[in-house]
Amino acid sequence: KGIYDEALSSFFRNVDARNGGDRPDIYKGKICSLKARALLIDMEEGVVNEILQGPLRDVFDSKQLITDVSGSGNNWAVGHKLYGYRYRESIVEKLRKTAEHCDCLQCFFIIHSMGGGTGSGLGTFVLNLLEDEFPEVYRFVTSVYPSGEDDVITSPYNSVLAMKELNEHADCVLPIENESLFDIVNKIHQMVNSGKLGSTVKQNSLVTSSAGGVKTVQEKPFDAMNNIVANLLLNLTSSARFEGSLNMDLNEISMNLVPFPRLHYLVSSLTPLYTLADVNVPSRRLDQMFSDAFSRDHQLIQADPKHSLYLACALLVRGNVQVSDLRRNIERLKPSLHFVSWNQEGWKTGLCSVPPVGHSHSLLALANNTCVKPTFIELKDKFMKLYKKKAHLHHYLHIDGMEQSCFSEAISSLSDLIEEYNELDATKGGPRTDPSRLKIA
């Protein structure tokens, strides 16, 4: 059994599992029993039960669950207003308990989808709660946005209602779209199964793999896609967990990538998607990794940052990559990217010495870029299609606490956000006049 160290303690407690685990946590030394610092919330039991019967059953504390039986019926109002009200106290109590076990709580990760009822409604309720109860702790939200052919009719309502909450209460949002994850999975599949390179691809290096994890077999179709998101979060927190020559903590991400409070949507990309078995990596291949990070098909949402406007960009590199590699590639790629006039050299960089399992190096790029706009516009359009006809509205309005104004405020919030991106886009490529400097007597 391994040693419980600082890196592990960021996400896990180490408990003595005997006697119901009410003894104080073990801070150093051998791993006894790891418990995730997590709360699992679902208004139906199927998924959570499966987790609790699977190989991770010991990792999740059964006291850290909040479940119900009937689900939220893909209805944001049911999730947010009904279940929110019902479970508020219980959620707060369990959050407090979890927080108490933390030496120094820096950040909450909220992971949910936008299109359904629980993740979207109850999820954003919890987001509000976190702001009220723990105002100084950062709130990073990983949100799965509905895909083009999503079969939940009410998903536009749910997503827009949730967007208002994200606008107002999240510090950073990492939007994810299933289409992008799916495309990446397919791309890898092709690579692995193609004649030439297939045999030399290291299986455990796939960004879709759960290599190094507990589960050894991927059973469900979503597993591969979900692993990409898992790897995203691993890379995001790598510098906070492991040492490096230029550390990048979560609060630094928020500080550098959010120039204005509401513009906190970050487009992410992970490279490489796989590694070839050839261990020696000439710098050309390293440079390819940087180029890929900016290409459309490596982004985790359907977006093309290269042709839109960057407000800010962060590069977190892991493994055997040094500052000169970073500088060389930034210099090389800068000319083809459009940055806002007041942040022409807006790069935030981090170097973490420890690479992900199966790789010698990897790169996570986070972009605050106007290329998120199309996603939001599409959401708005789909919402309006339903709303104009008042389709399905009654399902929402008959929930206690839900009114027409919730809808009008939500769409207004989204429109304002889109408008902010529009204004920024309008400055793209325009003439640059630097403001005149202060004159002193």
Added chain:
Amino acid sequence: MSIVTVQLGQCGNQIGHEVFNAICGDVRGAHGLCSKKENESYRDACKERFFSEEESEVPVARAVLVDMEPKVISQTLSIAAGSGYWKYDDRSHFCQKQGSGNNWANGYSVHGPRHKEVIMNLVQKEAEKCDRLSGFFTMMSMAGGTGSGLGAFVTQCLRDAFPTSFILNHVIWPYGTGEVIVQNYNSVLTLSHLYQSSDALLVHENDVIHKICAQLMNIKQISFRDVNEVIAHQLGSVFQPTYTAGSGLHYSRNPLGDLMETLVPHPEFKMLGLRNIPQMPENSLAYSTFSWPGLLKHLRQMLIANAKMEEGIDWQVRPPHLGSSIPSSHSTNKPLHFNTSIANLVILRGKDMHSVDLGSFRDPSLYTSWLNPRDAFNAWKTPRAFNKYEKSASLVSNSKNLLKPLNSVVGKAWNMFASKAYIHQYTKFGIEEEDFLDSFTALEQVISSYTIL
């Protein structure tokens, strides 16, 4: 007299560690190329300056390590102790867990006051270990949150607690194309605050050192460790023991005081630059020989032409003709690109330095008119070779050499400030727009002063 080093933030701690490494390595080495007596004198002076003798087998660095997250300090302490040649005092450090998030306001207004007592207690303890305290050497970067913000706060506290000691801030100027997006804000806030409490700011620019690593040291994949080693070598070449004009037959005892006296005649001008030659990969050293006249000729031209290393110097730049009828207060009469100095300090280490002719540095045309050229230039020397270089010459100068980078940083920060981007991140922790304006004003004043030299 002793110097207490305060290492702040990731950068300050990483570089500080390399500095003590370089100093220790230099003293241990058998490359002194001088008499045994000289070597012993040097070693004793160095030890008194930087290390304390405690009940430990190895010298203990006179340093306080401060960071708002634990990983860097933990690594620094263990690597130093692991070397077997020196270590830090196990109790002389302070960390937190959260970090400062690259937020100057967080470092200055939140962490500073919150941890002031603990940090100053550590400093006091180190100061008390010194028989005589020369002053403080604080090491930080401007770009981040801890080194910059907490560093500015700590410098202020040092000034309040030790009004008669010297404070020299070693400041790392970040890469121009960003390491941190808000680095220009952090830099402006840091510089304006340091200017009030520090005696002098000794600056190293990442871009410059990077070039030295690439072109002179021939390093292919340059890491921060490589950069820090070059910086440590340059700092060691200034602060290792030397004889000054006034120190007679002993190694000078007050390095910080001497430095301030020679280089900072006026509180408006505190920005010091550092150049060191020669610099080359260690394995080339054995095949190279140097002459003092050659080294000094290059060094002088580097000063005049504002070159930061010994390659790519513009030899066309010449100092202006003195004695012409045009009044010397007209800055436009100085030839373009000529780097006017207020004061210079040359440090020579290695054999035969007694015979060196430094007249070219005393040339009045190099300097502004308001100091007597005799006072504007000083030299420190020692026959004891430094860090395996048979001959090594350093130049610390108070000149226009940092004007361009300063102007650039202020310009970019102002550009960003005009759009109000990121300001909410600072106001959240108590730094308001007026505080920014005060800082901008202070720096525009410094820029103006250096411009009309």
